[in-house]
Amino acid sequence: MxxxxxKDLLWFVAVARERSFTKAAAELGxxxxxxxxxxxxxxxxxxxxxxxxxxxxVAPTEAGERLYHSLAxxxxxxxxxxxxxxxxxxxxxxxxRITLSDHALQSTVWPKLKPVLSNYPDLSVxxxxxxxxxxxVEERFDAGVRLGESIDKxxxxxxxxxxxxxxxxxxxEYFSRRPAPKTPQDLVGHDCIxxxxxxxxxxxxxxxAKNGRDLRVRVEGxxxxxxxxxxxxxxxxxRGIAYVPESxxxxxxxxxxLTLVLGDWSPPFAGYHLYYPSRxxxxxxxxVIVEALRHRG
Numbered sequence: 001m002x003x004x005x006x007k008d009l010l011w012f013v014a015v016a017r018e019r020s021f022t023k024a025a026a027e028l029g030x031x032x033x034x035x036x037x038x039x040x041x042x043x044x045x046x047x048x049x050x051x052x053x054x055x056x057x058v059a060p061t062e063a064g065e066r067l068y069h070s071l072a073x074x075x076x077x078x079x080x081x082x083x084x085x086x087x088x089x090x091x092x093x094x095x096x097r098i099t100l101s102d103h104a105l106q107s108t109v110w111p112k113l114k115p116v117l118s119n120y121p122d123l124s125v126x127x128x129x130x131x132x133x134x135x136x137v138e139e140r141f142d143a144g145v146r147l148g149e150s151i152d153k154x155x156x157x158x159x160x161x162x163x164x165x166x167x168x169x170x171x172x173e174y175f176s177r178r179p180a181p182k183t184p185q186d187l188v189g190h191d192c193i194x195x196x197x198x199x200x201x202x203x204x205x206x207x208x209a210k211n212g213r214d215l216r217v218r219v220e221g222x223x224x225x226x227x228x229x230x231x232x233x234x235x236x237x238x239r240g241i242a243y244v245p246e247s248x249x250x251x252x253x254x255x256x257x258l259t260l261v262l263g264d265w266s267p268p269f270a271g272y273h274l275y276y277p278s279r280x281x282x283x284x285x286x287x288v289i290v291e292a293l294r295h296r297g
Contacts (some may be wrong), residue, residue, distance in 0.1 A: 020176075036140065050067060094284075099145070104146075113293070164271065168242070173238040174195060181241075188217075196224050199240075201219065232244055232249055236258065
């Protein structure tokens, strides 16, 4: 096998994984046209078509799918071995990519990472904030942060924060126009500020529980966001009721800018956990991140 063949196969794996020449080219640091030309040359040398291209999408053929599933784990193993060589350096180095929600970033991860990063100048961290459930293996993240109840069983999970809960809040101005809800069912007819989930594209159904009774309420309103912070700003502006992490609004509630309702219906969640594939050996850089984030409360 020629050296160029290895590079071309790596580039094929990137396109097959991303299902996009544009995304793969950005990841590889090359142009889309160069990448497309390289894949066509690879297909010509192999004598088999690896990708099906349309104006809107790229997908592996049956042969391409077989080649991808054969190559991807091998290249990942090589990358893991190379990352392990960092252990021979005096200090951990390299980049750690983590996917997490905006609340996890603000409330848990960033406060713990700030004092650590100054001690490891050769360590880089990329924090990708969204509220979706991403496949960290396919999307080449080193780890993810989600609630403990949301993590797949084949992942190693490390608790990094305490239990917390969502609470329903609105401004006193809003409640001057509408009676405060006494039960979750009373939310029907209120202006509620919705959250659209990235992974499935649907709206989050507000989850409540009391005395062993669980309720999921689908609310309606004029505003929908895909992250938490603007929901709080909208609630402060009197635009409706938001269901948001309590830690993000506790100061506003204490100072009277927001009013908390249905507090006895708001159940706690099992805290944030850092998770990563069980078959992947921790690099020194990742080990530093795990220990920095580990919950010790």
